[in-house]
Amino acid sequence: MTSAFSFPEAGLPERLGPPATLDAAQQDAADELINGPRRGVYGPFRPLLHRPPLLRAVAKVGEILRYEGTLDAALREWTICVVARDLSNVFEWDMHRPLAAAAGVPGAALAALDTGQPLPDDLRADLALARTVTSELIGQHRLSDATYSDALSQWGEPTTVELLTLVGYFAMVCWLMNVARTPGRLS
Template identity: 80%
Template sequence: MSPNGSANAIPLFPEAGLSERLGPPNKLGADQQAAADELINGPRRGVYGPFRPLLHRPPLLRAVAKVGETLRYAGTVDDALREWTICVVAREVSNVFEWDMHLPLAEAAGVPAAALVAVERGTSLPDDLHSDLALARTVVAELISQHRLKEETYADALRTWGEAGTVELLTLVGYFAMVCWLMNVARTPGPACP
């Protein structure tokens, strides 16, 4: 993916390369260590991303982790749609961690590279993009910018995913917006960074 977008593109990742300002506590208390151990021994296999700042509040870390695990590992949204939606959210809120983490997962799930480039650059989607992916981008954009869905978008979501699928997708958007915002403030480094 090219980091060079158009002049009208969404700003690139402003926190990329900046020093982390809200990382994990220097010394972990017993509950913090227990929460860290739960992450290390769970499906994530480590303490990274939003869980670095969340270590300051172990009950929140556990609750956030459980929602994320449910969405990623027990959800009904197919892999391509889930990973695409996460990438779109990450780009809409300019979060380097989730973008870098989920871009290869989206590619592996079969999301077209041209669509990911369009999201990265903030340009129009390819005309031949599968309709559910295009709709998911509209859902994310409307939720992030308007905090709700237009009637037409909502009706399209129900036709495409049904009520349960729509609820899951809306929750996916909200969850990843929340953790992206937390990491943007914390300046959590991308997954390849220390």
Template identity: 80%
Template structure:
């Protein structure tokens, strides 16, 4: 069982401890059951997180799940960069589920604890943080707060990763923004 890291986060998560208000349907129709079975038999091995509210729209659940699986299990980003970006997005959007789910994955992938602590507290990043993590943090921040990238940030991404990886990172940020917003509204509990 993972520790519930969001319980002691500073600043706190707004939805932490609140009752879920949009969970899965009380009973599943055939399409919902098929979607749930597909998740349970796939790499996620269960129906949790954003897929709880998405069970109300099984075809949408399946499409969202496929994008997430591609990004997490068949992507080009190395694990540290991927998990770091997910943590940055989840903290920027104050999402309990994704923070608690991906924080230990980021730690296991080698993201420095001091960098994760800085993201949690919303303070400047450590000055010795690897440049690709600093750049990914800037990209997520610009996308979330300005809804676009500056020319300088875009050029740095292309120099650092090339077009394909840059597209994947942009998609990863957008995907996790979407699922975080859904879960924030649904008040989906942490893992």
């Protein structure tokens, strides 16, 4: 489904894609992605191919968060969608919106996020709080005392740390792709 909001880089030519030819280190890093859980070189890994050590480190953090994390799938995918929307990133929105829906995030919540409308009143409390946490982190670079207290009450310290790290990770890759003009989901 096409987003209601435009993305500033959508349709512009990619300006920091993968290198035209890969040296041995770049090819090894690409092969690791192709043979790993991602099964390809796409999204932030296109520009990261220029720096294989960074690609490997970023990929590892992402794998831990997505494949070894403790957040329930709906919370994880919703939070990624919130980051993508708040940072106007077409790739992560296109990639994670269907994953969020499949994980049980209500379509009405995703539509509200997409159009900048208030969230549905009946949205799960943890998802509504994740929206607040993400927006405060991105907009204010910190959490208010009230939001921090709510996060600890909702999730406890370990899960709060994981959620904050998820937001930071996806903010980093969104910023990289926004600069690189990485295209949306590849067919």
